[in-house]
Amino acid sequence: TPEYQDATDVGNKTLWIVFTIMLIASGIFTAMSWNVPISKRLYHIVTTLIVIFASMSYFAMASGHGISYHHVVVRETNKHMPDTTTDLYRQVYWARYVDWTLTTPLLLLDLCLLAGLSGGVIIMTMIADIIMIVTGLFAAFGAEDTPQKWGWYAIACFAYLIVVWHLVIHGRAMAMGKGGKVGNFFAAIGGFTLIIWTVYPIIWGIADGSRNMNVDQEIISYAILDVLAKPIFGAWLLFTHMSMPETNVEL
Numbered sequence: 439t440p441e442y443q444d445a446t447d448v449g450n451k452t453l454w455i456v457f458t459i460m461l462i463a464s465g466i467f468t469a470m471s472w473n474v475p476i477s478k479r480l481y482h483i484v485t486t487l488i489v490i491f492a493s494m495s496y497f498a499m500a501s502g503h504g505i506s507y508h509h510v511v512v513r514e515t516n517k518h519m520p521d522t523t524t525d526l527y528r529q530v531y532w533a534r535y536v537d538w539t540l541t542t543p544l545l546l547l548d549l550c551l552l553a554g555l556s557g558g559v560i561i562m563t564m565i566a567d568i569i570m571i572v573t574g575l576f577a578a579f580g581a582e583d584t585p586q587k588w589g590w591y592a593i594a595c596f597a598y599l600i601v602v603w604h605l606v607i608h609g610r611a612m613a614m615g616k617g618g619k620v621g622n623f624f625a626a627i628g629g630f631t632l633i634i635w636t637v638y639p640i641i642w643g644i645a646d647g648s649r650n651m652n653v654d655q656e657i658i659s660y661a662i663l664d665v666l667a668k669p670i671f672g673a674w675l676l677f678t679h680m681s682m683p684e685t686n687v688e689l
């Protein structure tokens with residue numbers, strides 16, 4: 439007998455709420471960009487695109503698109519009876535991975551610009567991040583609960599460490615070089631990012647990886663993280679940038 443793990447009304451309402459938050463953030467960030475000359479809008483453009491992409495992916499997920507079933511055969515060994523197997527179908531929102539592939543490199547671009555990193559380091563950081571998301575997608579759809587699935591997960595975690603390495607080592611040094619004000623702001627918003635981002639692979643391991651969390655709980659966990667990582671991060675960055683001319687980017 440097959441078993442289905444689906445979102446309920448609670449999960450679906452959560453998706454609609456986050457869609458609304460992302461849409462409002464898109465409007466606010468767009469309006470904020472109108473108050474600065476076009477040549478000084480780089481952070482605004484990057485940050486607004488992040489919440490627009492998130493709005494689209496949340497709209498897809500809330501309206502029932504961008505979802506697929508991951509099929510796993512769960513085998514139970516019984517002592518005095520023959521083994522039983524269950525066909526388990528769990529919803530996987532692949533729209534998230536499309537969102538993350540586009541938005542996480544842009545979030546990193548914001549931080550790299552703030553630190554004043556060189557083009558080469560920016561590209562390496564963004565590519566390592568894309569490798570992290572794509573290998574995470576392979577892990578999510580890894581057939582069965584094979585070691586292979588956790589192999590992809592390990593590769594994704596390794597790529598994540600490369601991202602962290604670039605920002606913590608090079609990013610912090612470069613930001614400090616721009617003066618104490620920029621250095622302290624980079625340390626604060628970078629530290630916030632590091633904490634939030636590190637929770638994603640933990641949730642993934644508990645929810646998608648080992649299915650110790652139901653689909654609703656997974657949706658709610660990612661919802662909280664996504665709101666912190668995108669609209670809250672973006673508002674903090676744009677409002678600080680407004681009052682701190684030292685953060686200006688010459689491009």
Ligand code: RET
Nearest residue numbers: 574594595598635638639642664667668
């Ligand atoms: C996965 C699973 C594989 C291992 C790792 C992951 C990391 C994901 C991260 C996602 C960040 C998303 C953000 C979204 C914004 O709304 C793919 C979950 C390391 C760090 C910031």
